[in-house]
Amino acid sequence: MGERLELSWERIREIPEEVNRDTSHGVFFTSLSVFFLQFLKGREEENFNKESLSAVLTECLRNCSDYLFPQDALQKKEEGDILSVLLYLSLGLVYEKEEEAVCRVLELFIELYLLLQDSSFSDRQRVKDVLYAHFYDYTGDFLEEWFIYGKRTKKGMLSIHNPLFPLIFPFKTVSPFFTEEYEEAHRNDLALILGDRLLSHLKQELEKLRKRVDFKPISKEKMQSVLLEESDLSSEPTNWSDSPHALTFHSHQIKLLKKFREEFFLC
Numbered sequence: 001m002g003e004r005l006e007l008s009w010e011r012i013r014e015i016p017e018e019v020n021r022d023t024s025h026g027v028f029f030t031s032l033s034v035f036f037l038q039f040l041k042g043r044e045e046e047n048f049n050k051e052s053l054s055a056v057l058t059e060c061l062r063n064c065s066d067y068l069f070p071q072d073a074l075q076k077k078e079e080g081d082i083l084s085v086l087l088y089l090s091l092g093l094v095y096e097k098e099e100e101a102v103c104r105v106l107e108l109f110i111e112l113y114l115l116l117q118d119s120s121f122s123d124r125q126r127v128k129d130v131l132y133a134h135f136y137d138y139t140g141d142f143l144e145e146w147f148i149y150g151k152r153t154k155k156g157m158l159s160i161h162n163p164l165f166p167l168i169f170p171f172k173t174v175s176p177f178f179t180e181e182y183e184e185a186h187r188n189d190l191a192l193i194l195g196d197r198l199l200s201h202l203k204q205e206l207e208k209l210r211k212r213v214d215f216k217p218i219s220k221e222k223m224q225s226v227l228l229e230e231s232d233l234s235s236e237p238t239n240w241s242d243s244p245h246a247l248t249f250h251s252h253q254i255k256l257l258k259k260f261r262e263e264f265f266l267c
Contacts, residue, residue, distance in 0.1 A: 001044065005099055008106035012036050015113060028083055029113050031063035032090055036106065039093055043102075050176060053094050057177055060091065069185045069245030070192075079116065079127050081192065081247060085163065086112060086131075088186045092161020094177055101145065108134045132193045135164060139198075140205040143168070147209050147216055163189040164202065167260070185245035194253045199260060206264070 001009075015033040020026050038056045042048035066080070067073045067087050073080030089105060096102055111130055115121065135142075142164055160169075166187050175183055209215050240249065240257070249257065
């Protein structure tokens, strides 16, 4: 175990004991901390299988029931949608094998926990900025892992729990751990952070990768087959969910996403 992971693990060990469960998000942070500790212990001891992972996930989902779906969570709590996305991202660690990827999620969790543990804190934009900075700063790392190091396995791709993932890989896959309803509710999570600057940055990072000899693109045939399932090119692409539990894109974000698809997948 590297020092970076060890430091995060040590900090998260303290959270269940110090958090005030009576605060707005106290139960959430306690429950997610317990999940991390169980996951990290099983990962370290290499004794996790699908059944034991499913049990740990089920317990966390039950304890965080108010945060399962982003749109529903937003209606209940001011930062509910942001923490719903954090929960989805965190539970996606079951798909991650690289220690660096695990560390990124743990560090984001700790940063948001420290920000929100004060019950008087009420700056929603600051919380969103933390989330935005995380995905902006690590965009290149995400793309490198997906395209270079091949997180596409077996017959398709795992449903990586990352708001950027459906934008790049608009393929719906069956999860071995999560329900279709849960996965669909999070396909629009990008709506929380999408803007011109983030998309421009993503394009630049993607272009850098495309120049590498070890770049593994999605076949044009596969992408075209997905896009042709739509009735016309002006309709919403398959990576936008119409789930009533999902977040919604505003009009400018929709224009950005359509332009991105036309530039990168229809040429």
